[in-house]
Amino acid sequence: MTRGIAPKRGWRGGVAGVLSLALAWPAGAQDAAGAPASAASVPASAQAPGERERLPAWTLATLPDDPVPFHGLVNTDNAGLGSGNMLYPTGGLGVLGLLVGVATHAALIGGSRSRQESQMQLAADKVLDPYRGALSQFRLRDLEQGALAATPSGAVAHLHDAKEAPAGELFVETAPAFAMTPDSAALVLDETVVVRPSPTSDKGVQQMLRVVSAPRPEADLKAAWSAGGGAALKTTAVALMAQSLDIALLLSRHPADDKQAFRTLRYSFGDRERMERGQLLEETCDRLVIRTLRGALLVVPHKAGAALPEGCPAAPVVAERVSGQAQGPATAASGVSASAAPSAASAASGAGA
Amino acid sequence: MNIRNLLAGIAVAMSLAACQTTPPQNPIALTKEGLAAQKGRVAVGIRIAKPDLYLPGASCLLCLGAATVANSSLNTYVKTLKTDELLQVRADIVESLRKKGMDAVALDAPIDLDKLPDLKLGKNMATKDFSPIAKSFDHLVVINVQQIGFVRNYAAYVPTSDPKATLSAFAFMVDMKTNAYEWYDHLTITRGADGAWDEAPSFPGLTNAYFQTVEQAKDRMKGPFAQ
Numbered sequence: 001m002t003r004g005i006a007p008k009r010g011w012r013g014g015v016a017g018v019l020s021l022a023l024a025w026p027a028g029a030q031d032a033a034g035a036p037a038s039a040a041s042v043p044a045s046a047q048a049p050g051e052r053e054r055l056p057a058w059t060l061a062t063l064p065d066d067p068v069p070f071h072g073l074v075n076t077d078n079a080g081l082g083s084g085n086m087l088y089p090t091g092g093l094g095v096l097g098l099l100v101g102v103a104t105h106a107a108l109i110g111g112s113r114s115r116q117e118s119q120m121q122l123a124a125d126k127v128l129d130p131y132r133g134a135l136s137q138f139r140l141r142d143l144e145q146g147a148l149a150a151t152p153s154g155a156v157a158h159l160h161d162a163k164e165a166p167a168g169e170l171f172v173e174t175a176p177a178f179a180m181t182p183d184s185a186a187l188v189l190d191e192t193v194v195v196r197p198s199p200t201s202d203k204g205v206q207q208m209l210r211v212v213s214a215p216r217p218e219a220d221l222k223a224a225w226s227a228g229g230g231a232a233l234k235t236t237a238v239a240l241m242a243q244s245l246d247i248a249l250l251l252s253r254h255p256a257d258d259k260q261a262f263r264t265l266r267y268s269f270g271d272r273e274r275m276e277r278g279q280l281l282e283e284t285c286d287r288l289v290i291r292t293l294r295g296a297l298l299v300v301p302h303k304a305g306a307a308l309p310e311g312c313p314a315a316p317v318v319a320e321r322v323s324g325q326a327q328g329p330a331t332a333a334s335g336v337s338a339s340a341a342p343s344a345a346s347a348a349s350g351a352g353a
Numbered sequence: 354m355n356i357r358n359l360l361a362g363i364a365v366a367m368s369l370a371a372c373q374t375t376p377p378q379n380p381i382a383l384t385k386e387g388l389a390a391q392k393g394r395v396a397v398g399i400r401i402a403k404p405d406l407y408l409p410g411a412s413c414l415l416c417l418g419a420a421t422v423a424n425s426s427l428n429t430y431v432k433t434l435k436t437d438e439l440l441q442v443r444a445d446i447v448e449s450l451r452k453k454g455m456d457a458v459a460l461d462a463p464i465d466l467d468k469l470p471d472l473k474l475g476k477n478m479a480t481k482d483f484s485p486i487a488k489s490f491d492h493l494v495v496i497n498v499q500q501i502g503f504v505r506n507y508a509a510y511v512p513t514s515d516p517k518a519t520l521s522a523f524a525f526m527v528d529m530k531t532n533a534y535e536w537y538d539h540l541t542i543t544r545g546a547d548g549a550w551d552e553a554p555s556f557p558g559l560t561n562a563y564f565q566t567v568e569q570a571k572d573r574m575k576g577p578f579a580q
Contacts, residue, residue: 082506083507275565
């Protein structure tokens with residue numbers, strides 16, 4: 001599991017490991033007002049003595065009742081136009097003619113690039129075409145209710161508008177947006193989370209997060225994601241958001257060590273390997289938590305065949321894609337391990353806190 | 354055919370002949386069996402260009418000046434990027450060769466190909482005489498990173514792309530007895546920033562892409578020796 005921490009499998013355990021090592025939780029946890037958190041306010045199921053701080057109660061700001069935003073991811077490596085020469089006709093106007101010529105050229109190039117970007121985004125979005133029907137029924141309210149229920153943060157959590165939020169509770173605002181990897185094997189959550197000390201406070205800690213699910217192992221990804229009205233899409237999205245909320249909440253109270261060395265780290269992005277330059281805040285059996293050069297958090301699965309920390313189970317964390325037909329109905333989020341999936345699945349059913 | 358047409362034809366023929374260059378060297382794979390059959394001492398050298406900003410297409414003097422001014426902060430920043438991690442590929446190759454039982458040594462001094470004598474031995478043969486730097490070795494591995502940094506395409510004064518990280522290199526292994534290439538690879542890697550690129554002064558998106566190109570290049574160069 002984590003280096004130096006007892007092995008634990010599953011994303012909840014993974015996150016707990018992250019927090020206990022990289023974020024160096026103090027032994028005496030306090031709430032936003034400085035008072036010790038009440039043990040009675042912590043759901044028994046969320047308590048893990050010695051692993052995580054008892055957070056104060058918190059409120060998640062309600063999102064509009066809109067569909068959850070999903071899009072495809074554009075690869076910018078081949079974006080842009082090629083280089084070339086240009087002779088500008090001056091029309092007998094000298095420097096003025098040259099300036100007009102350059103401005104016209106710039107406008108034409110700008111238009112071409114804009115069209116190219118639109119086309120690339122449209123092409124990337126096609127990966128979601130098979131799931132449009134299911135995703136249209138997936139609302140932001142459902143997402144955050146599920147995430148709230150699934151988040152392992154050890155505190156009572158509510159879902160309210162800012163005006164109705166209990167005074168004295170941490171107030172969390174989010175802006176989630178999801179994407180599917182071009183190979184359809186994984187989901188990606190890009191989210192901005194702001195944690196305020198109270199609903200009326202102007203101050204807050206803003207955190208950008210990208211959380212990538214583990215690649216699905218099924219041969220028929222379309223069938224796996226689509227089964228049960230897109231159940232796997234929803235449970236994975238819920239699990240990713242719960243994970244992001246948990247990390248953002250804890251980081252807001254205990255910023256991670258910023259003296260770690262920067263290095264290029266590899267991880268699974270769908271079935272492909274990707275790299276990121278950043279600081280490795282934590283490594284668990286399931287995940288890497290990386291702070292990027294932009295200061296955002298990247299929570300990603302290990303690359304295929306990665307050497308896992310000592311004590312991790314021998315079973316591959318990132319399963320090989322199996323050949324043959326789909327493995328039946330997809331009932332659990334691929335982004336979570338088996339131990340966490342039931343919670344996430346039940347969370348997706350709309351059980352609010 | 355009048356004399357004017359004849360002269361014009363000769364001029365065109367001469368122009369085309371002047372354009373003729375040495376054909377590019379095709380890649381030569383280094384197979385596992387081929388590597389296992391190698392015997393003797395191996396030297397591994399590297400040359401890495403300084404990171405720079407490349408502006409192809411901004412070809413006129415005024416265009417280049419305008420493009421350089423327009424990208425001045427990126428131009429300043431790129432010169433601060435380090436190449437230490439790319440340099441590590443030399444030690445990695447030496448280690449891989451030693452694991453295979455070969456007597457491999459890293460050449461500490463950078464290789465300056467321009468200062469080496471030219472050779473014209475034909476297809477799949479080295480075009481430089483490496484004996485001045487590796488006379489006592491049986492094989493020489495050279496990594497030559499010609500271009501590293503950022504590239505932004507232009508059409509005269511107008512940028513036609515966002516800046517991207519770029520790395521262009523060729524790598525080869527020469528039999529020092531025959532000057533024949535035993536391995537030859539040419540790679541050009543270009544990676545765009547994930548998200549916005551214009552984030553002066555530290556350009557995190559482009560810096561991330563830069564280090565991705567470095568890692569990709571290392572993988573490609575080390576691959577034949579790690580098989």
